[in-house]
Amino acid sequence: MKKKLIKIKENYIFRRAYNKGKSFVCPYFVVYVMKNRYGVRLGITAGKKLGGAVKRNRAKRVVAAAFRECLPFIKDGYDFVIVARTKILSIKSTTAAVSMEKLLISAGVTEKSETDEKTADSNS
DSSP states (O other): OOOOEEEOOOOHHHHHHHHSSSEEOOOOOOOOEOOOOOSEEEEEEOHHHHHHHHHHHHHHHHHHHHHHHHGBBBOOSSEEEEEGGGGGGGGOHHHHHHHHHHHHHHHBBBSSOHHHHHHHHOOO
């Protein structure tokens, strides 16, 4: 069964995530995580600092593709607001997905925990 991803469009949800959510940082983006009573909801922002509309849209596409790769492992009941940073423009979505997976594991919102990853590393 495929998980349903709900897009966040309302400004007040973004604001709530910035103010009350936990933030996790990497060179490519900042992820704000907050519990909710729904499924998995995602909001992506790309500020003017990234460049023109073409660059901002590319950044959003890369982030969305990376998040979709991580979606099967994410637990239900969380809002994610992802803010793109300038370095996102120089990478592919697969690189972003690896970085995002590490962030989500450290946030504790994935079904595979850090202990699962350590045992997988020792087996190979």
